[in-house]
Amino acid sequence: MEEGLPIRVENIKAGYGKLEILHGVSIRAELGELVAIVGPNGSGKSTLLKTIFGFTNIYEGRILLGDMDITKTPPHKKPYLGMAYVPQVANVFPSLSVEENLRLSYIVFRKRGDGARKFSQVLADIYEMFPILKERRKQKAGTLSGGERQMLAIARALLTQPRVMLLDEPTAALAPKIAEEIFRIIREIANKGITVLLVEQNAKRALEISDRGYILVQGKVAYEGHSREILSHPELGKLYLGLLK
Amino acid sequence: MNIISFLVTYLSVAAVYALLAISMNIDYGWAGIPDFGKAAFIAAGGIAAAIVATRIVPPLMLHMHPANPSKLSFFTYYNGKILPAITAHPIDTWIVFIISILLGGIIAAGFAVIFSYPAIRLKEDYLAIALLMAAQIVWLFLRVYTPIMGGTMSMTLPSPSFKPIARALFHSTSPSAIDAAKALFLWGLVGVFLYYAEKQMNSPFGRMLRMVRDDEYAAAALGKNVARARLESLIVASFLAGVAGAVYVLIHFSSVNPDYFMPDLTFFVLTLVLVGGVGNNIGSIIGALLIALLYRASYIFGTSLGFSWGSYLYYMIIGLAILITIFVRPNGILPEKPVRTPAWDVYALVRGKQPWFLRRILMRGRGKVNTGEKSE
Amino acid sequence: MGVTFMVYSLAWGSALALMASGLSLYYSVSKVANFAHGSYVSMGLLAYLLAIAFAHWGSKITGFGIDHYAIFNISNLWALIPAFLVAGLVSLASFAGIFWPLMKRGATPLQLLVASIGLMFVLRFLMYIVAGSMNWITLWTPGSTTYHILGVRITLAEILSFVLLALVAGLIALLETKTLIGVSLRAIASNPSLAEASGIDSFKVQALAWFLGGGFAGLGGVLMFIFTGPPGGRPIVELGWMNLLSIFAAAVLGGLGSFYGTIIAALILGIAFNQAAAWFTIYLNVSSSLALLIPFGITLLTLLFFPQGLAGINWRKLVNKIRITRVEEEVVRR
Numbered sequence A: 001m002e003e004g005l006p007i008r009v010e011n012i013k014a015g016y017g018k019l020e021i022l023h024g025v026s027i028r029a030e031l032g033e034l035v036a037i038v039g040p041n042g043s044g045k046s047t048l049l050k051t052i053f054g055f056t057n058i059y060e061g062r063i064l065l066g067d068m069d070i071t072k073t074p075p076h077k078k079p080y081l082g083m084a085y086v087p088q089v090a091n092v093f094p095s096l097s098v099e100e101n102l103r104l105s106y107i108v109f110r111k112r113g114d115g116a117r118k119f120s121q122v123l124a125d126i127y128e129m130f131p132i133l134k135e136r137r138k139q140k141a142g143t144l145s146g147g148e149r150q151m152l153a154i155a156r157a158l159l160t161q162p163r164v165m166l167l168d169e170p171t172a173a174l175a176p177k178i179a180e181e182i183f184r185i186i187r188e189i190a191n192k193g194i195t196v197l198l199v200e201q202n203a204k205r206a207l208e209i210s211d212r213g214y215i216l217v218q219g220k221v222a223y224e225g226h227s228r229e230i231l232s233h234p235e236l237g238k239l240y241l242g243l244l245k
Numbered sequence B: 001m002n003i004i005s006f007l008v009t010y011l012s013v014a015a016v017y018a019l020l021a022i023s024m025n026i027d028y029g030w031a032g033i034p035d036f037g038k039a040a041f042i043a044a045g046g047i048a049a050a051i052v053a054t055r056i057v058p059p060l061m062l063h064m065h066p067a068n069p070s071k072l073s074f075f076t077y078y079n080g081k082i083l084p085a086i087t088a089h090p091i092d093t094w095i096v097f098i099i100s101i102l103l104g105g106i107i108a109a110g111f112a113v114i115f116s117y118p119a120i121r122l123k124e125d126y127l128a129i130a131l132l133m134a135a136q137i138v139w140l141f142l143r144v145y146t147p148i149m150g151g152t153m154s155m156t157l158p159s160p161s162f163k164p165i166a167r168a169l170f171h172s173t174s175p176s177a178i179d180a181a182k183a184l185f186l187w188g189l190v191g192v193f194l195y196y197a198e199k200q201m202n203s204p205f206g207r208m209l210r211m212v213r214d215d216e217y218a219a220a221a222l223g224k225n226v227a228r229a230r231l232e233s234l235i236v237a238s239f240l241a242g243v244a245g246a247v248y249v250l251i252h253f254s255s256v257n258p259d260y261f262m263p264d265l266t267f268f269v270l271t272l273v274l275v276g277g278v279g280n281n282i283g284s285i286i287g288a289l290l291i292a293l294l295y296r297a298s299y300i301f302g303t304s305l306g307f308s309w310g311s312y313l314y315y316m317i318i319g320l321a322i323l324i325t326i327f328v329r330p331n332g333i334l335p336e337k338p339v340r341t342p343a344w345d346v347y348a349l350v351r352g353k354q355p356w357f358l359r360r361i362l363m364r365g366r367g368k369v370n371t372g373e374k375s376e
Numbered sequence C: 001m002g003v004t005f006m007v008y009s010l011a012w013g014s015a016l017a018l019m020a021s022g023l024s025l026y027y028s029v030s031k032v033a034n035f036a037h038g039s040y041v042s043m044g045l046l047a048y049l050l051a052i053a054f055a056h057w058g059s060k061i062t063g064f065g066i067d068h069y070a071i072f073n074i075s076n077l078w079a080l081i082p083a084f085l086v087a088g089l090v091s092l093a094s095f096a097g098i099f100w101p102l103m104k105r106g107a108t109p110l111q112l113l114v115a116s117i118g119l120m121f122v123l124r125f126l127m128y129i130v131a132g133s134m135n136w137i138t139l140w141t142p143g144s145t146t147y148h149i150l151g152v153r154i155t156l157a158e159i160l161s162f163v164l165l166a167l168v169a170g171l172i173a174l175l176e177t178k179t180l181i182g183v184s185l186r187a188i189a190s191n192p193s194l195a196e197a198s199g200i201d202s203f204k205v206q207a208l209a210w211f212l213g214g215g216f217a218g219l220g221g222v223l224m225f226i227f228t229g230p231p232g233g234r235p236i237v238e239l240g241w242m243n244l245l246s247i248f249a250a251a252v253l254g255g256l257g258s259f260y261g262t263i264i265a266a267l268i269l270g271i272a273f274n275q276a277a278a279w280f281t282i283y284l285n286v287s288s289s290l291a292l293l294i295p296f297g298i299t300l301l302t303l304l305f306f307p308q309g310l311a312g313i314n315w316r317k318l319v320n321k322i323r324i325t326r327v328e329e330e331v332v333r334r
């Protein structure tokens, strides 16, 4: 598998239509780094990921993937550059079976795969990683439980052999045990050398597993630093993250 | 002279189109309702004119029996007795006209109440098709149900007489003077429609309609009754369509036939609004003037080509007009004017605070939002 | 009446199903309520007639002579291929040339719909040029080889409409489950922006849907013409336009964008319309054209209660509801 790629967002101003949501945001994630983006509801975390993937209007600033400027690259070309995006909601195709959902990743895989490994091998690996998906493979994705659905969404992304993954609240509304499982998988992905941008509501857990973190407040970066540093900061937790120690 | 007579007839035709366009502009342009049932509302005017001429005016004014278009004896009786009796006195033709436009408006408004049931529930695509089907049903019904306008044979109607007006204005009753009087009258009517529509448009009602069109959820959040707004716009627009429909048959055709109200008519009127400028009344009138000219010119040119398809050239003209407009000027020749009083100012005035969803944007204009501490 | 008429009604419904399912196929991915769909129907028919005319060019091809060659028989079947191709390509061209560019600019559903009306007028004019310069075409009265099977009179066109519908339904089923582009098609229908984020080439997939959808319309057009002849005595170019509302009725009743829902709806409407038409002429002595009231009425009523059409009905819930009311009734009875 190829190495991860660094991604850099430079002073981005973006939003929906004429409504600006991000007022000059800069973040970066180095090769193979797991970066958490946390912050209160409505602060623009999802908008930031959507912007990186090209689903919003960008008014100013630029986005770099490695050395390549991808500010204007349309979303459907991004997977071929090694980017994978798992949206917060509607991240699987409910009317397709689990297997069909996974099979769609072949479209990108056949352009990105290194040739040495066949799709079926990679798929087998994925089923090993998520055994529950193998059990459910004939089932419609719309009938999966919340945790299974998140796993399917992550599996879909992984199958495209990404170098950068954008994950939007993959543990929202999941039971703690299942959320824990997902966090473990995310850490594992980053350990393999894939760069991960993780947006999370559960700030504490996200910061615990990540290398660095950003706190986004009202469309601006309010704080950035090493995750441990943020976790141990006397004020930040109380101010923004609802962490009471 | 030839040019002048062409111009005068052209202006009359354009005026009738303008009336139809203004009506379309209210529900399609302001309320965003794809009113593909417009032909049926216009047909209401035709129905009214037919009923007035055959069943209301004869017993009421002429002490004659009403005529029944489904009877075999209808033509000898209606064409031979009733029509000459009405046209004998210019005043009577005007009474027919006035009752017809009022009744046409009322019938159309009644249709609107019935049609509004789906109109406030269905999504755009479904609604457009549902209304088109409803209009098709009205058309089919008029073709088959003979007692109203006698089925598919054209029934002559008593046009309002413009002779007295021509005499008063031009001291002449030559055909061209009469035509000029007719054109003047029709444009006067356009002026009335325009005045009414403009007044409505800049009233709280008109603002509310456009708000509902642009953002249904925001409008609902502001406490607007979205369903009611749609219903009212459909009724107002349909009343005007009914009036225009009566003018269409009585003055434009001097006869009535269900085939005047085929769905093509709806698309034609839609083209006028679209090309002229959706949401802009003056634009609708310009659209009517322009398309009427293209329509007539392409018809004259097409038929003079000597090909059997020449007379269909206007299809091409209308089709291209629509496509070019959508691609080049999606908002038409005269785009919609901005609202004169912003709705949120009205809201702030009434409620004493800004609507929640705008607070953010408005605040940004007035000062920086504190974003908290910056590190490093 | 009887079986023969039932077969005819179903065959008519199958022709309608071919036309309407084509609309549903591309509506599911592109969300264009395309009024030019009727033009693809007429284009297919024109292509069919012209293909036969050119094949018999040496023979006496003008006037009523053409009737002889036009009879729908086994040796003319090949002409369905140009019908499919021409209608499909025109449909594809209108997607690539008009609807896709407009969609890229963020046109609203209403703007797309209005653009399709413009396109419909232009295509209609182009067809008038073709048909008008060969006016023998308008004289055409269709016919079809007839068989008697078990005492039931059945025409080749009727058999073919069942066969074609089955083929088309099977083809789409295969395509949508066995091929990647077919799965992509369903993916776009279910969540367009996720499909985009998954790297699916939306243009290619939609283009395929438009090509097939237009082609199906063309096939349906040929069959419908064989069944009903020139629509209401008007030029054959108007065939598509005269059937457009029935097409939409079927597509809307089936739940715009649901391929199989549309086929079922079209078959239901086919029976309803033809039975009503017979009934209207025999018992009420009024024109059979008024029988359109029945399919339109069914569609409008369904829409009022289920604004998403048949496909939008939650059947399981409905069945449960009925079952629950029954249980309640029993409780009350006790």
Ligand SMILES: Nc1ncnc2c1ncn2[C@@H]1O[C@H](COP(=O)(O)OP(=O)(O)O)[C@@H](O)[C@H]1O
Pocket: A016, A019, A021, A040, A041, A042, A043, A044, A045, A046, A047, A048
């Ligand atoms: N599609 C959209 N159109 C307009 N505004 C939106 C849209 N999605 C989100 N917003 C607005 O953008 C802001 C940030 O939303 P989001 O990025 O989803 O926040 P978060 O993910 O941090 O909770 C919110 O005020 C929200 O109302």
Ligand SMILES: [Mg+2]
Pocket: A045, A046, A047, A088, A169
């Ligand atoms: Mg979010």
